[in-house]
Amino acid sequence: MVVKNICCLGAGYVGGPTCSVIAWKCPEIKVTVVDLSKERIAQWNSEKLPIYEPGLDDVVKACRGKNLFFSNDIKTAILDADLIFISVNTPTKTFGNGKGRAPDLKYVEGAARMIADIAQSNKIVVEKSTVPVRAAESILNILSANQRPGVSYQILSNPEFLAEGTAIDDLLHADRVLIGGEDSPEGRAAIEELCSVYEHWIPRKNILTTNTWSSELSKLAANAMLAQRISSINSLSAVCESTGADVSEVARAVGLDSRIGSKFLQASIGFGGSCFQKDILNLIYICESLNLLEVAAYWQQVIDMNEYQKSRFTAKVIESLFNTVSGKQVALLGFAFKKNTGDTRESPAIHVAKTLLDEGASINIYDPKVEKSQIIDDLTNPSICEFPEQVKSRVKIFEDAYSATAGTHAIVLCTEWDEFITYDYNRIYKGMMKPAFIFDGRKILNHEELIEIGFHVQTIGKKLSRPRSPRCWSSKPNI
Ligand code: NAD
Numbered sequence: 001m002v003v004k005n006i007c008c009l010g011a012g013y014v015g016g017p018t019c020s021v022i023a024w025k026c027p028e029i030k031v032t033v034v035d036l037s038k039e040r041i042a043q044w045n046s047e048k049l050p051i052y053e054p055g056l057d058d059v060v061k062a063c064r065g066k067n068l069f070f071s072n073d074i075k076t077a078i079l080d081a082d083l084i085f086i087s088v089n090t091p092t093k094t095f096g097n098g099k100g101r102a103p104d105l106k107y108v109e110g111a112a113r114m115i116a117d118i119a120q121s122n123k124i125v126v127e128k129s130t131v132p133v134r135a136a137e138s139i140l141n142i143l144s145a146n147q148r149p150g151v152s153y154q155i156l157s158n159p160e161f162l163a164e165g166t167a168i169d170d171l172l173h174a175d176r177v178l179i180g181g182e183d184s185p186e187g188r189a190a191i192e193e194l195c196s197v198y199e200h201w202i203p204r205k206n207i208l209t210t211n212t213w214s215s216e217l218s219k220l221a222a223n224a225m226l227a228q229r230i231s232s233i234n235s236l237s238a239v240c241e242s243t244g245a246d247v248s249e250v251a252r253a254v255g256l257d258s259r260i261g262s263k264f265l266q267a268s269i270g271f272g273g274s275c276f277q278k279d280i281l282n283l284i285y286i287c288e289s290l291n292l293l294e295v296a297a298y299w300q301q302v303i304d305m306n307e308y309q310k311s312r313f314t315a316k317v318i319e320s321l322f323n324t325v326s327g328k329q330v331a332l333l334g335f336a337f338k339k340n341t342g343d344t345r346e347s348p349a350i351h352v353a354k355t356l357l358d359e360g361a362s363i364n365i366y367d368p369k370v371e372k373s374q375i376i377d378d379l380t381n382p383s384i385c386e387f388p389e390q391v392k393s394r395v396k397i398f399e400d401a402y403s404a405t406a407g408t409h410a411i412v413l414c415t416e417w418d419e420f421i422t423y424d425y426n427r428i429y430k431g432m433m434k435p436a437f438i439f440d441g442r443k444i445l446n447h448e449e450l451i452e453i454g455f456h457v458q459t460i461g462k463k464l465s466r467p468r469s470p471r472c473w474s475s476k477p478n479i
């Protein structure tokens with residue numbers, strides 16, 4: 001079989017960009033991305049795509065309506081497809097057995113059942129969602145139990161390694177593509193079919209084939225090890241703040257060792273995003289289920305350190321503001337979990353905002369890409385707040401940073417957006433209450449310059465001196 005028709009179940013952060021790039025690089029393959037959500041598909045078919053991702057608009061515009069389609073007609077897409085990607089969400093369970101740890105596989109199971117109900121010809125079914133080890137077995141069980149005569153399935157694992165904000169570049173220049181499958185003639189043939197899709201733009205030497213379980217576990221392992229590096233450097237940032245060492249200098253010195261490498265050693269307010277915590281919890285749950293309790297405890301520490309870092313940073317903000325933020329105005333710059341995305345899932349900014357609100361502060365929020373409704377949804381989510389009305393009255397969302405910071409006692413920088421580096425901080429300082437504080441949770445600002453202007457500056461992993469000559473200690477902004 002030569003793959004001519006691809007269907008992707010799930011038009012999210014993975015399904016949308018991944019299939020857009022496949023369509024762009026494989027003009028002879030028809031790619032249809034389907035979703036249960038009518039709203040999401042309508043957005044994919046509109047001028048304003050449902051996700052912000054640099055370069056994505058151009059790729060979609062180049063292929064949409066030619067060989068790339070976004071649709072709610074799941075039935076036709078499955079019937080026509082030779083190869084089906086399952087790219088649905090796998091959130092952490094919020095109820096029942098494994099609550100707060102195990103992944104909720106109901107969407108993966110739902111997708112498998114849809115395929116079983118609809119398919120009338122042979123299909124290669126590709127797990128692209130991040131799943132626990134041996135999830136492919138469950139998918140195969142569902143498909144086999146409902147198999148029509150003459151229809152056969154091959155299940156492959158093809159986890160996705162793209163990062164948000166750089167998704168298109170990551171997809172075009174992937175370090176590796178990983179494909180796991182069954183070691184049988186049919187399994188090997190299916191692996192070859194998927195390889196031939198990627199080979200349109202990925203060199204064969206960068207396509208790694210393994211058994212299915214290694215592929216599934218490698219995805220969890222990669223995310224766990226990336227997150228572990230961040231927790232490691234963040235743990236050292238606390239040591240730096242207490243000793244006078246500078247965590248950026250430490251990271252540089254350590255990262256120059258080619259065995260360690262320099263990437264993912266940026267100390268921060270803590271990692272966010274939809275996957276690191278979810279996937280480590282998934283790994284921990286697997287270890288606990290296998291009675292590998294020491295291994296589970298080891299990975300749990302990566303999450304605990306991340307929680308500690310977020311709390312430590314927020315505690316420092318409050319302590320610096322004379323141990324109370326009650327009645328104070330604080331500006332939050334950045335709400336996305338990292339720059340170049342509008343995604344706020346598990347964003348550390350949510351933790352900061354919630355703690356400041358709990359302590360009685362009013363907060364002004366500005367983010368270049370996050371929608372106002374998303375910020376309100378995040379902060380009024382029942383898991384975050386008990387009194388949504390109170391949140392609404394004490395949170396204001398702004399269209400630019402100058403208005404967001406005007407009249408505030410402090411700025412807390414939560415996301416490393418490039419534009420934050422270029423602001424006129426003299427102007428911002430003039431508009432703020434004095435003493436004016438700035439907490440750089442991403443270590444991106446020029447701290448010496450800010451101190452020179454008159455700001456009290458705090459950052460991660462480095463002790464900074466107080467303003468040399470506090471220019472103005474009146475409590476009013478001097479606009
Ligand atoms: P998402 O929530 O953005 O998108 C998932 C989509 O699947 C939703 O739009 C949902 O409506 C749809 N869906 C659910 N069940 C469906 C069904 N039966 N048929 C059709 N559509 C269905 O999720 P995401 O961020 O794209 O993540 C998807 C998977 O990829 C997860 O397992 C995640 O861990 C993994 N992953 C995510 C990233 C990332 O950067 N977000 C990177 C690598 C891997």
Ligand code: UGA
Pocket residue numbers: 130160161162163164165223226230263264265266267268269270271272273274275276337338339
């Ligand atoms: C991460 C992985 O990098 C991807 O390979 C993976 O495919 C994806 O998870 C997934 O499975 O969802 P993503 O979460 O989109 O990608 O973004 P990252 O660049 O990994 O950043 C995650 C968080 O760590 C962000 O909050 C970021 O600010 C933080 N981070 C990252 C640091 O604090 N320090 C660093 O040095 C790097």
